[in-house]
Amino acid sequence: MILTLAFRNLFHDRVRLAVTLIGILFSIVLVAVQLGLYLGSSRMITSNIDNARGELWITAFGAKSFEDGGLLLHSAERHQALAAAGVAEVIPLVVSFAEWRRPNGGSTRVVVVGTDPEDGGLVPWSLTDGTWLDVKSPDGIAVDKSYLAELDVKGIGDTAQVAHGRVRIKALTEGVRSFTQAPYAYMPISRARHLLGAPGDATSFYLVKLQPGADVESVRRDLKSRFESAEVLTAEEFRDRSLNTWLFQTGAGVALIGGALLGLLVGTVIVAQTLYSSTKDHLAEFATLRALGSSSGYIHKVILGQAGLSAVIGYVLGMIIALAVVYASRGTPLPMVMTPWLAAALFAVTIFMCAISQLSAIFKVTKIDPAMVFSK
Amino acid sequence: MKREPVLEAVDIVKELGSGAAKVQALKGVSMALRPSELTLLMGPSGSGKTTLLSILGCILKPTSGDVRVVGESTIGMSAEQLATVRRAHIGFIFQSYNLFPTLSAIENVRIALDVRGQSGFKAAARAEEVLRDVGLGHRLRYHPGNMSGGEQQRVAVARAIAASPSVVLADEPTAALDTENGHAVMALLARIAKEQARSVLVVTHDPRTLPYADRVVRIEDGRIVGEERRPEGLDAPEITDLAKRRKAHA
Numbered sequence: 001m002i003l004t005l006a007f008r009n010l011f012h013d014r015v016r017l018a019v020t021l022i023g024i025l026f027s028i029v030l031v032a033v034q035l036g037l038y039l040g041s042s043r044m045i046t047s048n049i050d051n052a053r054g055e056l057w058i059t060a061f062g063a064k065s066f067e068d069g070g071l072l073l074h075s076a077e078r079h080q081a082l083a084a085a086g087v088a089e090v091i092p093l094v095v096s097f098a099e100w101r102r103p104n105g106g107s108t109r110v111v112v113v114g115t116d117p118e119d120g121g122l123v124p125w126s127l128t129d130g131t132w133l134d135v136k137s138p139d140g141i142a143v144d145k146s147y148l149a150e151l152d153v154k155g156i157g158d159t160a161q162v163a164h165g166r167v168r169i170k171a172l173t174e175g176v177r178s179f180t181q182a183p184y185a186y187m188p189i190s191r192a193r194h195l196l197g198a199p200g201d202a203t204s205f206y207l208v209k210l211q212p213g214a215d216v217e218s219v220r221r222d223l224k225s226r227f228e229s230a231e232v233l234t235a236e237e238f239r240d241r242s243l244n245t246w247l248f249q250t251g252a253g254v255a256l257i258g259g260a261l262l263g264l265l266v267g268t269v270i271v272a273q274t275l276y277s278s279t280k281d282h283l284a285e286f287a288t289l290r291a292l293g294s295s296s297g298y299i300h301k302v303i304l305g306q307a308g309l310s311a312v313i314g315y316v317l318g319m320i321i322a323l324a325v326v327y328a329s330r331g332t333p334l335p336m337v338m339t340p341w342l343a344a345a346l347f348a349v350t351i352f353m354c355a356i357s358q359l360s361a362i363f364k365v366t367k368i369d370p371a372m373v374f375s376k
Numbered sequence: 377m378k379r380e381p382v383l384e385a386v387d388i389v390k391e392l393g394s395g396a397a398k399v400q401a402l403k404g405v406s407m408a409l410r411p412s413e414l415t416l417l418m419g420p421s422g423s424g425k426t427t428l429l430s431i432l433g434c435i436l437k438p439t440s441g442d443v444r445v446v447g448e449s450t451i452g453m454s455a456e457q458l459a460t461v462r463r464a465h466i467g468f469i470f471q472s473y474n475l476f477p478t479l480s481a482i483e484n485v486r487i488a489l490d491v492r493g494q495s496g497f498k499a500a501a502r503a504e505e506v507l508r509d510v511g512l513g514h515r516l517r518y519h520p521g522n523m524s525g526g527e528q529q530r531v532a533v534a535r536a537i538a539a540s541p542s543v544v545l546a547d548e549p550t551a552a553l554d555t556e557n558g559h560a561v562m563a564l565l566a567r568i569a570k571e572q573a574r575s576v577l578v579v580t581h582d583p584r585t586l587p588y589a590d591r592v593v594r595i596e597d598g599r600i601v602g603e604e605r606r607p608e609g610l611d612a613p614e615i616t617d618l619a620k621r622r623k624a625h626a
Contacts (some may be wrong), residue, residue, distance in 0.1 A: 001483070001486055001487050001495065002490070003480070003492035004479070004483065005476065005479065005487065008476075008479060009478060011478075012477075012478045096382065202604075232582050254624030284474070285474075285476055288470075288474040288476075288489060289487070290459065291379075291433070291435055291462070291468055291474075292462070292463075292468065292487075292488050292491055292535075293459050293460070293461075293462035293463030293464075293466070293491055293492065294459065294463075294491035295456060295459055295491075296455075296459075298491055370435045371430050371435050371436050372470075373468070373470055373474055374429070374430060374435075374470070374547055
């Protein structure tokens with residue numbers, strides 16, 4: 001009967017229900033968009049680190065992110081690392097911003113990523129057109145489909161000038177986007193060094209693969225002791241550092257999280273207003289319940305039942321809109337992400353928001369005087 | 377044989393308001409309600425009828441004095457403990473019915489059982505049974521808005537007796553009803569008192585209720601000023617005459 005009464009109270013005044021649901025919808029969609037963008041940005045920032053196969057990263061001292069490695073490491077560090085106990089492989093990566101000259105004039109920036117996937121380090125993922133073998137052919141590179149217009153090319157076979165040399169698009173990826181909006185251009189490491197005019201052993205990062213059973217922390221300590229101007233980070237630490245650099249030092253992440261909190265706050269206020277006035281309208285009924293002998297807990301359950309029902313209906317409608325926005329953002333430079341965890345977290349947030357919104361209503365009925373049932 | 381009271385007010389004093397506005401609504405009222413008895417509590421407006429009903433129903437706490445429910449004192453009980461006493465022993469009927477407008481007749485009765493922890497099929501069957509008992513078997517799914525005043529009050533009676541309380545307290549149950557419906561509701565309450573051995577207290581100033589009373593308690597200015605009991609063998613019209621004679625004499 002608790003849910004029946006809650007349901008009837010809720011649907012008794014359809015206009016107020018609509019306002020309540022709009023408040024929840026507004027909140028859910030705004031929070032979903034902000035957090036979806038946050039997750040999408042996080043994925044873009046860490047996608048190369050997440051797809052690289054190595055327990056440790058050797059970076060130039062102070063490297064802030066995957067794009068910020070410079071070309072400061074050399075073969076000496078590689079040999080020193082290979083000499084450490086527990087190290088199986090040390091795989092070089094070259095990563096640097098470079099100028100891409102558009103075939104029809106003007107230029108833009110790209111992030112040159114030099115990798116030799118045969119070494120098992122960073123293997124370009126989501127290759128949908130062409131293969132890595134194609135990329136290995138003369139001047140070959142792989143870029144993401146979504147940046148073709150930005151790069152002023154049409155697709156496979158088109159050529160452009162990058163830094164000191166010419167490149168030809170030989171393969172395309174899908175969904176490999178860059179948070180900096182400078183597209184990633186994947187190519188063999190020797191071609192990357194050539195384009196960037198870097199010495200033959202210049203390297204941005206070394207990916208360290210450990211021997212089976214080796215202790216990550218002790219290998220890291222050993223490696224750290226060997227380098228004066230290089231850092232040794234776990235993949236997790238490098239991820240966190242990259243996220244911190246792009247999301248929090250630039251303020252982008254703070255803006256996204258701030259937007260989500262604002263959405264939550266505005267939604268809570270709207271829902272609190274409407275649910276409170278609904279409770280106030282039904283005060284005589286709650287007083288009757290109290291006079292009939294119901295415990296205050298019973299009445300609280302009715303009120304929370306109203307909140308729960310509003311939350312479920314609002315969540316379902318909000319998620320339909322949020323998923324539509326996620327779908328629409330797929331082809332944009334800043335795609336939203338919706339994960340099962342985010343969906344579950346949003347549901348929990350909605351329930352929490354509606355429950356918090358009912359605090360004032362619960363406070364009101366706690367002070368209810370059952371004697372008001374006798375007022376004529 | 378005199379039966380033990382199920383509800384007893386002992387020397388009840390109730391002060392309302394504070395400071396200069398403080399008034400004594402009840403000034404040392406004592407009364408007892410026994411099973412199988414329909415008692416009318418009559419008095420002019422402002423005499424303290426409803427205040428006494430609220431205190432007997434454990435809704436208001438007296439300033440001093442004690443309310444004993446089936447022999448148990450309620451002195452010092454918290455609001456939650458008093459609610460427990462109401463759940464266990466007392467059924468209420470209100471002047472303006474106080475039905476839930478969004479619930480059907482059967483749901484209005486079921487909710488009184490639900491607050492007592494009785495739910496599911498058995499509760500639904502019990503609600504239907506009491507509604508049929510008050511003559512509303514054909515209105516089970518009707519909402520209050522689609523029922524007459526008399527029907528709504530009968531739903532309220534069904535709600536009050538569904539959980540088989542020892543005492544039924546009714547506040548002006550006929551005030552909003554026409555003559556026919558007023559008599560029907562009073563006949564129903566009298567039957568409940570007799571057939572189900574409950575104690576029924578009706579607060580009223582409606583003279584149409586007199587024929588149904590076993591006892592009439594009169595209250596004025598916060599004090600019990602008189603009590604008439606229907607003598608053994610005296611039928612309903614005779615007690616009405618008794619009341620009239622008393623009024624004329626006064």
